[in-house]
Amino acid sequence: MKIAVTSANGKLGTAIVQQLISKIGREHIIGIARSPEKAKHLGITIRKGDYNSREQFNKALEGVNCVLLISGMDDPEKRIQQHRNVIEAAKQNSVQKIVYTSIIGDENNNAFSPVVQSNRQTERDITASGLQWSIGRNGIYIEPDIEYIDTYVKEGSITNCAGDGKCTYTSRKELSYAYSEMLLSKKHNSEIYNLVGNPITQTELANLFNKIYDTNLSYTPVSIEAYEKDRKEALGDFIGTIIAGIYQGIKNGANNVISDYEKATGRPHKSPLEMIKEIKLDSKN
Ligand SMILES: NC(=O)c1ccc[n+]([C@@H]2O[C@H](COP(=O)([O-])OP(=O)(O)OC[C@H]3O[C@@H](n4cnc5c(N)ncnc54)[C@H](OP(=O)(O)O)[C@@H]3O)[C@@H](O)[C@H]2O)c1
Numbered sequence: 001m002k003i004a005v006t007s008a009n010g011k012l013g014t015a016i017v018q019q020l021i022s023k024i025g026r027e028h029i030i031g032i033a034r035s036p037e038k039a040k041h042l043g044i045t046i047r048k049g050d051y052n053s054r055e056q057f058n059k060a061l062e063g064v065n066c067v068l069l070i071s072g073m074d075d076p077e078k079r080i081q082q083h084r085n086v087i088e089a090a091k092q093n094s095v096q097k098i099v100y101t102s103i104i105g106d107e108n109n110n111a112f113s114p115v116v117q118s119n120r121q122t123e124r125d126i127t128a129s130g131l132q133w134s135i136g137r138n139g140i141y142i143e144p145d146i147e148y149i150d151t152y153v154k155e156g157s158i159t160n161c162a163g164d165g166k167c168t169y170t171s172r173k174e175l176s177y178a179y180s181e182m183l184l185s186k187k188h189n190s191e192i193y194n195l196v197g198n199p200i201t202q203t204e205l206a207n208l209f210n211k212i213y214d215t216n217l218s219y220t221p222v223s224i225e226a227y228e229k230d231r232k233e234a235l236g237d238f239i240g241t242i243i244a245g246i247y248q249g250i251k252n253g254a255n256n257v258i259s260d261y262e263k264a265t266g267r268p269h270k271s272p273l274e275m276i277k278e279i280k281l282d283s284k285n
Pocket residue numbers: 007008009010011012013033034035038049050051052070071072073074082103138139140141172
């Protein structure tokens with residue numbers, strides 16, 4: 001049994017590799033990375049695989065039974081062909097099953113929609129591939145907000161355009177648990193799961209931070225236009241637009257979805273309080 005994980009050195013890839021190692025042992029896992037030297041620390045066989053190169057994936061997937069495709073980071077239009085390189089190489093190598101990390105979100109109406117559309121196209125490419133498949137639609141990670149706490153404290157509040165919209169945050173650790181189940185069990189074949197936790201507002205997020213980090217944060221809603229302008233100035237046009245689009249989506253309910261996490265894992269998703277406590281503890285170890 002050989003399971004390959006693409007983008008294995010990324011934060012999600014690393015978390016999934018670690019879950020798989022604990023479940024089936026390192027000899028059964030192959031990490032694929034566009035810069036193999038960045039993945040050495042994982043302690044597993046590493047092969048080279050840039051999503052832009054079908055040839056690299058033709059080799060990287062040799063002898064692989066099941067592949068986890070982690071969605072790429074490029075412009076949405078480029079991602080579709082990049083993901084097709086992996087799907088076609090999987091078919092050529094007679095890989096039996098492909099598991100894909102997709103995303104929750106609205107296909108229209110906000111600046112994040114092009115990313116969601118490209119993920120939906122890959123979902124269609126996978127379901128039409130003839131391979132066995134299983135797809136997760138990931139919620140928004142809670143980790144970046146935690147990493148941002150010092151900035152929130154300096155600014156005195158969490159400021160964005162989500163308003164009273166609720167967001168079903170998840171964490172990479174919770175996702176890694178779900179994906180290891182989806183990779184290892186046939187019962188998840190032909191399923192698309194919303195991999196998300198309980199919905200909370202930004203005010204509730206601020207209150208949780210106050211409880212766990214002893215901060216005194218509040219939440220300040222701003223208009224979509226003001227937030228987009230601010231994020232573009234801070235992060236550049238591409239990422240700034242995406243971030244503003246994500247919060248616009250939260251405002252309009254795109255991230256307030258029913259969770260399938262328990263179907264994927266057999267246990268409830270951790271609460272936001274539990275996730276934040278766990279991440280705080282992990283950061284100290
Ligand atoms: N749900 C959310 O809140 C959320 C937030 C951000 C991103 N995402 C999505 O989830 C994915 C995984 O997140 P993460 O936390 O693991 O991100 P991350 O830590 O930034 O890792 C991204 C990974 O993608 C790899 N990559 C980028 N372009 C590639 C290419 N052309 N070919 C092969 N690999 C490539 C990177 O390789 P290098 O190290 O060589 O650059 C890295 O391993 C992201 O790629 C993105 O699609 C989701």
